[in-house]
């Protein structure tokens with residue numbers, strides 16, 4: 001496995017703070033001198049933040065609207 005493959009296979013866990021300190025040091029060290037993995041990491045961070053924001057702000061409202069729409073649809077058929 002190349003350093004890049006190793007870094008990317010661990011990126012997800014790194015983003016979720018699931019790596020041990022030793023692996024965190026490895027991946028940080030690799031990203032410090034590898035632009036490809038650095039930008040891959042950046043994309044991961046942006047995606048994760050977008051998902052977290054969506055979960056916090058958008059999803060509950062959407063979900064509620066969907067549930068209400070479904071309830072109304074069920075009620076209107078009875």
Ligand SMILES: [Zn+2]
Nearest residue numbers: 003004034037
């Ligand atoms: Zn790399």
